[in-house]
Amino acid sequence: MYKLEDISMNYNITDYQAKYIANLLTRRLPANDLNKLTASLQDAQVDLTPHQVEAALFAFKSPLSNGAILADEVGLGKTIEAGIILSQHWSEHKRRLLVICPANLRKQWSSELLDKFYLPSVIMESKSFSLAVEEGCFNPFDTENIVICSLQFAKTKAAYIKRTNWDLVIIDEAHRLRNVYKPQNKTANAIKAAIASKKKILMTATPLQNSILELYGLVSIIDDYVFGDLKSFKSQFGHNLTEAEFHELRRRLQPVCKRTLRRQVLEYIKYTKRIAIVEEFYPTENEQRLYDMVTEYLSKPQLYALPNSQRQLMTLILRKLLASSTYAIYGTFCSLINRLQEILAQADSLYSLENEVIAEYEEDNDQWVDREETEIEETEELHPDDIEGIKKEIEELKQFRDLAEKIKKNSKAEHLFVALDKGFEQLKNLGAAQKALIFTESKRTQEFLYELLEKRGFKGKVVRFNGTNADKESTAIYNDWLTVHKGTSKVTGSPTADRRAALVDYFRNEATIMIATEAAAEGINLQFCSLIVNYDMPWNPQRIEQRIGRCHRYGQKFDVVVINFLNKGNAADKRVYQLLDEKFQLFNGVFGASDEVLGSIGNGVDFEKRIAQIYNECRTTEEIEKAFDTLQAELQEQISEKMIKARSALLENFDESVKEKLRDNLAQSKKNLSLFEKNLWLLVQHAFKDKAVFNQTDYSFEIESGQYAGEKFTLAKDAVNVENLQPFRMGHPLAKEIITACKSYEIESGLVEFHYTETEGKMKLLDELIGSEGYMQVEKITIDSFEQEDHLVIACLKQDGSLVYPDIAERMLSLPAEKLGTEVIENNIQEVLHEKISEMQNEIVADSAERNSKFFDEEMDKLDNWADDMKLGLEKEISDLDQEIRLRKSEAKKIIRLDEKVSAQRAIKELEKKRIEKRQYLYEAQDEIDEKKDMLLDKIEKMLKQKVSWENLFTIKWKLK
DSSP states (O other): OGGGGGGGOOOOHHHHHHHHHHHHHHHOTTTTTTTGGGGHHHHOSSOOHHHHHHHHHTTTSSSTTEEEEEEOTTTSSSHHHHHHHHHHHHHHHOOOOOOOOGGHHHHHHHHHHHHHHHHOOOEEOHHHHHHHTTTTOOOOTTOSEEEEEEEEHHHHHHHHHHHSSSEEEEETGGGGGTTSSSSOOHHHHHHHHTTTTEEEEESSSSSSOOOOHHHHHHHHHTTTTTOOOOHHHHHHSSOOOOOOHHHHHHHHHHHTTTTTOGGGGGTTTOOOEEEEEEEEEEHHHHHHHHHHHHHHTTSOOOTSOOOOOGHHHHHHHHHHHHHHHHHHHHHHHHHHHHHHHHHHHHHHOOHHHHHHHHHBBOOOTTTTSOGGGGGHHHHOOHHHHHHHHHHHHHHHHHHHHHHHOOSSSOHHHHOOOOOHHHHHHHHHHHHHOOEEEESSSBBHHHHHHEEEEEEEEOOOOOEOOOSSOOHHHHHHHHHHHHHHTSSSSOSSSSHHHHHHHHHHHHHHHOOEEEEEEEGGSSSSSTTOOEEEEEESSSSSSHHHHHHHHHHHSOOOOEEEEEEEEEEETTHHHHHHHHIIIIIIISSBTTSSOOHHHHHHHTTTTTHHHHHHHHHHHOOOOHOOOOOOHHHHHHHHTOOOHHHHHHHTTTTTTOSSHHHHHHHHHHHHHHHHHHHHHHHHHHHHHHHHHTEEEEEEETEEEESSSSSSTTTEEEEEGGGGTSTHHHEEEEEEEHHHHHHHHTTTOOOOOOEEEETTTTTOOOOHHHHTTTTTTEEEEEEEEEEESSSEEEEEEEEEETTSSSSOOOHHHHHHSSEEEEEEEEEEOHHHHHHHHHHHHHHHHHHHHHHHHHHHHHHHHHHHHHHHHHHHHHHHHHHHHHHHHHHHHHHHHHHHHTTOHHHHHHHHHHHHHHHHHHHHHHHHHHHHHHHHHHHHHHHHHHHHHHHHHHHHEEEEEEEEEEEEO
């Protein structure tokens, strides 16, 4: 990061300079100008990283673009990239902004926008939406805050979203909409239709998981004109791609998709390592006996306790609960027994039992079973054999329950304390905070561990985190948090989101241990913790990576210790761990599993199902080993280096030239930001020269009188929150007041003396001007075309009429100066200055037109490709018919019987008729395509009309001493 020492200064400037600087700080810049984001970067409480600036610029690349897919690998700060983009829109007063994300990420988004970018947001959910409607708001989405809502809520309120004139829509975890090309995917299609005409940013670390069609789906959400329809896309890219087709697809994706990997930015971001510790244990005799009994039970062809529609999922859950703790499985046995007894007594539905068991296991199970397609099993009259079978099953379950209750000490739980000692010792060596995040897959195990830890050395130092967070202790933490933050923007009004925030704050500030279910595996940032304990190990590698990613991510200062429990008495458990550790490389090194590897296995559920199948079907060690060998061989192909490179090559563009560009952009961004803050510092000194005390050491100032009397501000980001210092940034109301006041100065021409010899940092061309006099005129030129842009133009002359270069004049305007009096500028001087201004204006307008011409060409190329795609799809259908007709004619000649010949010819005639219809449709479709193309051209043409206006800021006579 640049150093604030670079902006060191403490001197007075004139009203002329203040007006110039205020306009300079707020000018609107073209989409591809690196300076465009400087104000947003100054506003943000984030470190500057080049790939994030590059990604934000990519999103602004063309004013004709409908958006972009930002697909950086996990942990590279896609949220920060989105925050920069939102901040820029906000600063340009484009404030109809919508963020659509998974429900459990809403609070994180709200906090990140407020903490890092000072942007206000509102979490929109059913309760707040209905309340706003009751209070007379026609459309609650129409607000001056950034709106954050869940994917499901966006689907439900799609009609309201469609009616809102959004400046930008951001969709986080956008891969959840990747199947939008399938008509039956209702959520994705509803959201796509609602935001079709709006500019949008899609954010996903895994844009390509199972099929190339997923990329087509995501790109179609951004812009339906990048590719033709699904049929034409399949015909071009839906098969094994040739090298030419591969490069064509890559070319088409590059303008709309931006991806960076962690290994590519090591030059700029220092990642900490993962350190793995395996805590091995052997089950006790009774624990092993219970495991064997339940395994045998689950292998039976018919189980009355498990509905057939959910048998696979519920078997998995029971296995996971069994491996988690006898405390967890005991409660489930009780539920199973109670429900079977109710069936006997009342012929109750099995479905309520199913929901209760699934609810115990906190994981996203929607991918295991399609809830919309699952039919609720209706209870039929029980056959006497069924009644007898249920009674036997109840007795069997009672045996399991009694044995589970008998086991008072869990071998695995006893080893937790050994593991924590090892982990805390490692943290001590690293110098990290003594905090541990323990993951379990069961809410009952969470309760069991909470009570155990409270009794054995961690009383008052343990906090729970799960899907509801409704226990007594968590509620007390939440209420205390509400009291502390009452009336502040930290309280969003969403109880679910605020409870999560309260528990995270408590873990950060008070607790030593957080015991979490899968509810914490996504959507919370815990960089202050660097010890993760996988008490229960998921079989889905993506879930493990999500867990570790809560702590091992951008901003983590210490190596992260990952402790995994391994049952040495279970051959399948050992092979699962081997796969996760060696094939997916989840636990060691700098990065863990790459997104290419995780993406290659789809959503991880199929992998998880394969593991579950092995547990269910294999009994002997030999059977288990053989099954895992087969699975490992299949994985080898899926995550082979060749396959991963092919996947990533479609989306990456990170060669040496790109790295060099990033280096240059980083250096230039730092320089721009330093200059920007120098100007902001000058402006605030000018505005408060008699009303504030300025401290050059930490770039702070304390206001002594007026509305902000007693308040202290600083430009130094690392000094914020120290001694009540507030960040002084462009978005702060005080900065806005100062800038507005300075821009509105009405000042007549005057004589200004610039004091160059008193300042540091010499410039040869200024040295030559010492003792000289001359004239200067500054105008603001505004161009309104594809976008609005402002340019400050300076014409500067010496007394003898010779020209002073504009960059020298810019430097003069940053020098300490004083106004010596008013000055009447003669008409002939004004004419010469105006002529110079006009020359520069013509150059600026020509540059703008040339830039817009490039944007236009890019858009035309896209439309031409789209039109060709659409025609190609139709021509492919006709070609297929031609081929079929030829084949049928050839076969008809071989037929001997006349009646069969006639029948064959009639079939051929029907195909020919169909071909004629297709050809006719092709001509009509070509006309329709050309018509759509013309409509788009008309739309662009209207945007092309350039409007140029200008405003004279001031004209002065100057002296340089």
